[in-house]
Amino acid sequence: MTIPNKFSDMQNSEFHQFFVEELRDIYGAELSLVKALPKMQEASTSEELAAAFYKHASDTQLHIENLERIFDLLDEESDSKKCKAMEGLIQEAEEIISDTEKNSYTRDAALILAAQKVEHYEIATYGTLKTFARNMGHTEVAELLERTLVNEKTTDETLTEIAEDFVNSQAATE
Known part of the structure; x- marks a missing residue:
C-alpha cells in the first residue's frame, strides 16, 4: 500500500505551481534590480541617496x-522568469536619469x-x-520571505527619510 505524500500532492496543485511561478518572477525582478541599482547610485547627487x-x-x-x-527548500529549479513589471520600473528609472539634470536634487527626488x-x-x-507560503505550510519559506519583506519596508522608510530630511x-x- 502506498502512503500519499502530502508535499508531493501539494507540489502538483495549481496553487503551488502559481506560487512557484511568482517566486520565479520576483527572482527575475531581483536579478534585474541588482544590475540597475549601481546605475541609480551613480546618478545620485547626494551621498546619502547614493549610500542607500x-x-x-x-x-x-x-x-x-x-x-x-x-527554491531548494521547495525542491524546485531556481529558474528566473522575466519580470515585466520590474522591467518597466527600471526603464522608468533610466528615463528619469536621462530626463533630469545631472547633479540636481530634482534628479534625486525623481530617483x-x-x-x-x-x-x-x-x-x-x-x-x-509569504501569506501563500504560510497557507501551504511552508513555514521556513514564509520566514525567509518575511525577512526579505521587512528589509524592503526598511529600505522604503530610508528613502522616505532621505526625501523628507532634505532632498x-x-x-x-x-
Missing part, C-alpha cells in the same frame, strides 16, 4: 540568495520616486508570497 542605493544593491543580493534557498515604486512592488509581492526641500529651490 549601494546598501540596497547589497541587500538585493541577499534577497537573491534567500530566493535560491527557497527616490522611482525607487519607492520598486519597493512598493516588492513589498506587495513578498507580502503575498525634496532642496529640489523645490532649484
Whole structure:
C-alpha cells in the first residue's frame, strides 16, 4: 500500500505551481534590480541617496540568495522568469536619469520616486508570497520571505527619510 505524500500532492496543485511561478518572477525582478541599482547610485547627487542605493544593491543580493534557498527548500529549479513589471520600473528609472539634470536634487527626488515604486512592488509581492507560503505550510519559506519583506519596508522608510530630511526641500529651490 502506498502512503500519499502530502508535499508531493501539494507540489502538483495549481496553487503551488502559481506560487512557484511568482517566486520565479520576483527572482527575475531581483536579478534585474541588482544590475540597475549601481546605475541609480551613480546618478545620485547626494551621498546619502547614493549610500542607500549601494546598501540596497547589497541587500538585493541577499534577497537573491534567500530566493535560491527557497527554491531548494521547495525542491524546485531556481529558474528566473522575466519580470515585466520590474522591467518597466527600471526603464522608468533610466528615463528619469536621462530626463533630469545631472547633479540636481530634482534628479534625486525623481530617483527616490522611482525607487519607492520598486519597493512598493516588492513589498506587495513578498507580502503575498509569504501569506501563500504560510497557507501551504511552508513555514521556513514564509520566514525567509518575511525577512526579505521587512528589509524592503526598511529600505522604503530610508528613502522616505532621505526625501523628507532634505532632498525634496532642496529640489523645490532649484
